[in-house]
Amino acid sequence: MDILKRAILGTTVLAIAGGSFALLADEPIQPIEPVKSINLAQVELGKKLYFDPRLSKSGFISCNSCHNLSMGGTDNLKTSIGHNWQQGPINAPTVLNSSLNLAQFWDGRAADLKAQAGGPIANPGEMAFTHTLAISVLESIPAYVTEFKQVFDSDKIDIDQVTQAIAEFEKTLVTPNSRFDRWLLGDKDALTAAELKGYQLFKSSGCVACHNGPAVGGNSFQKMGVVEPYQAKSPAEGLSAVTGKDADRFMFKVPTLRNVEMTYPYFHDGEAETLTEAVDVMGRLQLGRKFSTEENALIVDFLKSLTGDQPAFALPILPPSTDTTPQPKPFS
Amino acid sequence: MDILKRAILGTTVLAIAGGSFALLADEPIQPIEPVKSINLAQVELGKKLYFDPRLSKSGFISCNSCHNLSMGGTDNLKTSIGHNWQQGPINAPTVLNSSLNLAQFWDGRAADLKAQAGGPIANPGEMAFTHTLAISVLESIPAYVTEFKQVFDSDKIDIDQVTQAIAEFEKTLVTPNSRFDRWLLGDKDALTAAELKGYQLFKSSGCVACHNGPAVGGNSFQKMGVVEPYQAKSPAEGLSAVTGKDADRFMFKVPTLRNVEMTYPYFHDGEAETLTEAVDVMGRLQLGRKFSTEENALIVDFLKSLTGDQPAFALPILPPSTDTTPQPKPFS
Secondary structure, three states: OHHHHHHHOOOOEEEEOOEEEEOOOOOOOOOOOOOOOOOHHHHHHHHHHHHOHHHOOOOOOOHHHHOEOOOOOEOOOOOOEOHHHOEOOOOOOOOOOHHHOOOEOOOOOEOOHHHHHHHHHHOOOOOOOOHHHHHHHHHOOHHHHHHHHHHHOOOOOOHHHHHHHHHHHHHOOOOOOOHHHHHHOOOOOOOOHHHHHHHHHHHHOOHHHOOOOOOOOOOOEEEOOOOOOOOOOOOOOEOHHHHOOHHHOOEEEOOOOOOOOOOOOEOOOOOEOOHHHHHHHHHHHHHOOOOOHHHHHHHHHHHHOOOOOOOOOEOOOOOOOOOOOOOOOOOO | OHHHHHHHOOOOEEEEOOEEEEOOOOOOOOOOOOOOOOOHHHHHHHHHHHHOHHHOOOOOOOHHHHOEOOOOOEOOOOOOEOHHHOEOOOOOOOOOOHHHOOOEOOOOOEOOHHHHHHHHHHOOOOOOOOHHHHHHHHHOOHHHHHHHHHHHOOOOOOHHHHHHHHHHHHHOOOOOOOHHHHHHOOOOOOOOHHHHHHHHHHHHOOHHHOOOOOOOOOOOEEEOOOOOOOOOOOOOOEOHHHHOOHHHOOEEEOOOOOOOOOOOOEOOOOOEOOHHHHHHHHHHHHHOOOOOHHHHHHHHHHHHOOOOOOOOOEOOOOOOOOOOOOOOOOOO
């Protein structure tokens, strides 16, 4: 029966490092899968665009400025720094594994990565550019013109191609092979006893109700402050800003907990500086449970086992501007 | 006689791609040599530090912000953006091949890369941090503590180690194998006829008096405005700020022309937006010569042959901060 059940649930037997491991199919969290189908030409173009600050008014801010791939795909700031050092209204969510989110932005206002990618470019508080000007910059650079033509088979560059390429690059930013995933895949030695206890507590206390699936989150909107109200300093209202419904106030996309050790500070407003603080607040406000110091530490231990392989690629070299490229305007 | 002379001058015969080429030993410009002796452990540590914005007060600005290795080791801005979006006083010089400079900064106030590296960290207009705080940040991160101990065999991290590691990384940022260097090394097909004519003009008109050696510059201080005075808007005074001597006013380090197609805009104040403009101003002010449109274009053609192999390495992944790491202060 057990064998039959496991077969029905689709248990995969994998050969890892010479050994055979069975996927634990009954767990509420699934391993991050490596990227299997991707348009590599779009990825290579999108990688350049992701690192290109010429998509901003100042010529100084790129996607990577706030979603820094050296630092867990975030800026590790409470709220981000935008054009002219403007303080952003919300914490920059990690780009890592963001392809697994049910929608993008904390309030879900973008359906997917492609819809998201155009937002910051034209946001006056972020990159402060316009899509039209961004295209003018790209069209003035012959190496970009050639690459867009090769990738999209079109003589005109448009914002749709730009966001498509950036999104395709972002789809490669998954982080498989965390110690927790190796444990899920059957390597019993991949977790310490404390991490395993932490995981059991993470499940038994109800964290897993929202933080589940491959991304350990990212697949639902939930109210911030279920049992106790969240005392927010931030004006961000979450999903209600998109739906206009009062009931959606303080409904935010549940963040992924993948690589959470690297994506501090926490919550949509970045108010929790440490994992210890975040776990404590979540326990009290969402679950009505005050974790003891020991329990909190066990959960934190588990969370730190969710750090996977970080993106590994050569820093892209950007094609130079030309005499006709519109000048950046950092101070005007 | 010619053979004897070439032997005395140390002509090297190199085997490239199956063919034998003789180095043109009589040229005033020599090829960029690949890095031959380096402390690789320091390089790997220094690479992380170079990309780590936690060496700034804001947690947002790293060495790579203004000396961006995706963009010729510069920020491609007239003057740089510092903490709180302060406008810098001078154009960020390229870090590429900077190990070949006789001194660092436009006014040469740092003797070498190590002496330079500590400057921006503590400059209130740039990274706006202090060396003491930077060390506190690094000491709070176990992975850095371990790596410094491995690299420097010391239990304490100090700023001397930090700048040493950054400088060692920067020594790797040479750009050999430009088409011009391949020509120098004897590959006659590496340059077009126009580029070669441009090079002849670059020599015969006197540009090469200052722009010579492997870096095509970087090895002397010269007055900006020899024949005609330079009408500067920038308050930068050059070497006199270091020596206190009136005679050194407007004496600036001659910039390298390696990768100059990528390091726009030009001059210490970034006032020349294009190579065409830079060549024109240099001709008039330094040589008393107005290059014709055709001559200017030939020199620009030659200059674009100086772009070498750009740094090729994986984006470094930075170890995460811990609960005891001092918080960045972007908005205070």
